[in-house]
Amino acid sequence: MSLIHVSVFSLVATLIGTSRNSRWRGWGLLTGSVLAIYWLQPATPVRHFDFWLPTIALALTIFVWVATHRKRSFDIRSEIFTALVIAALVLGVGFTRYLTIGWHLTQTRPPSTLNILVALIGFGLISFLLLRIRRESRLGLWLLAFLILGLFIIIKSDQLATWASRAARVWTGQFPELASSADVSWLGFSYLALRLLHTLRDQTTGRLPALSLQEYVTYVIFFPALTAGPIDRADRFVRDLRAARRITAVHVVEGGTRIVFGLFKKFVLADSLAIIALNSANALQVKSSLWLWILLYAYAAQIYLDFSGYTDVAVGIGRLAGIELPENFDRPYLKPNIVAFWNSWHITMAKWFRAYFFNPLTRFFLRSKHKLSPWMVIFLAQLSTMALIGLWHGVTWNFLVWGIWHGLGLYIHNRWVAFLKARSHVLPPSLYSNRGLKAASVLLTFHFVTIGWVWFALPEIGLSMTVLGRLFGM
């Protein structure tokens, strides 16, 4: 999000939040979110991708709603009306192709109206098909889950994304030789995928509340949280959406303050630190270990300020619109252990993986025929959850190692706590309240996390290992 995006979103959110009519507020949020998904999508070298990627995101969202919505919960006519409004908005974005350059909502000129109409009819037919499948089995849910996961793996893997770009270039008549993974930069898909999978899973367990199409689409592509989260839960989000309260001056003051702080963190602090933060270009140029540590600390600060800055902006804009988005960060670098760190770093994502991967996996291990020892269950569950979190950032060896690093850290901490617990009767109670020990724990946790950032910041394992060696004078 640029400063212009933030300014426009803040104004739109305030207009929506101050609306006296709650129905109009709902339509305002839906319209704003649908238009924002196109406006925020960056241009890609593949022709019209900046239009089709958001359109596919919208279509996927509607497919999942069709597969998960509760029958007879809502008036079918109003749902069809919502679908038509969304289609009209997509067509409206497409119509901007007839305006002069600079007036398109997308970064480049949208495709022809005929192509858009054909696509919309195609999506409508798929929705109808899903509705038919849905009546008979859960096949639709599984198909959608695999489709979302498949798309996710494609865009997060360099090789697969390049192949996808090559295929798209052949389709559009462009040079396939110029295909690159960067062509498939699908804005916000990581977050969108988690929200869609969350609703698919909650539908099978019966925890998903009844949501209208308008509410569901607004939840999945809510414009402040589109680019960098937080990953809200549908049941919590819809409670705010239905609360139908006008914002007060408190919301404006608090929301505005969060936005200003967020902008300062992102555009002043994080962007300045980016100049001296560790990256693949400067990693081998640095002359001494001391400087390498400074660059690594700068990276640790930059990634926190960048990410939490965006969260502040999202929470602030959400507040202006009358939606309380969940917090994503809670002073993570001041935590005394790695568990506390993961309870305060990218909180909503960590909660998602805990709820939809760690807990089911642990239950699976505990119920399996081949009984595993508790420590083995914890080891496998933590390691695989963190490895998956690593891969969520990108399907590369470095992200995988970063995840395993944290998984090992969590496991070692778990064993350490168990070790201390077993000896609690011989350990003095004052040990736990010792300030020096607490400070040392914070320092140790911070450095554990910071060393882990080496794999996160650098794209290759070999380079990461070289940098790690140099950090310790090797």
Added chain:
Amino acid sequence: MVNRVGSTYFNRPFVWRTVGIVLLRALVLFVVLNLVYALLNPLAFLGQISLYNLLYPGRSRLPYGSDPKRSYNLTITQLEAMLASHEIHRTSKTGDEYRVLILGDSSVWGFLLKPDQTLSARINSSDYRTSSGRRVRAFNLGYPTMSIIKDLLLLERGLRYQPDLIIWFVTLESLPTWKQLDSPITQRNPGPTRGLIQRHDIRLDPQDEKFLDLSFWDRTIIGQRRQLADLVRLQLYGAMWASTSVYHHIP
């Protein structure tokens, strides 16, 4: 704010008047800050505040770079900041030092040359001594544009650092009158350049339209946002210069 949040004023339904008042106050504050800044015109003073020669070593060449992300350097034209980031600004001259200033264009600055290949670096690495035993220490004050008035501007500043010898490389290309004010340094430092023209009776028009005289608006924070950002970036790139010794990207 904690106390006020509970007040009736803040809990009543939002009205546009509230945001209007807040925005108006912010606007007034912003305007006042800009006016005060423009009246004080503190850019020259701010340019002297530098982390170079304090937290990290001074640069051995004046800041110049078209690709900051790769060269950890950037082009700025503010003379105070340029010299404050240079190693010559570090300490006062010691008794056994024979200080040499080298002036000229990109050939002296060392365009496409590694740090150890510039003339000043070669002189310093040779560890020359004068007949009286003083150690020769050369400082590179070259700058990559061809204009002798630009060199003169840097020489005038350089004289403050007590040089014993000045080596000034001049090519014919840097002599034409019409080229003198083409350098961004001369254009963006109209006051000092006009001073040189008057003091040395140089045949150049002090009112030449190439001079970029700042309007009152240009002297506000908004007007000088780029220069202010560049000052901060120069300091940040200093950390990268100190950690890598890179200050020029050679493709």
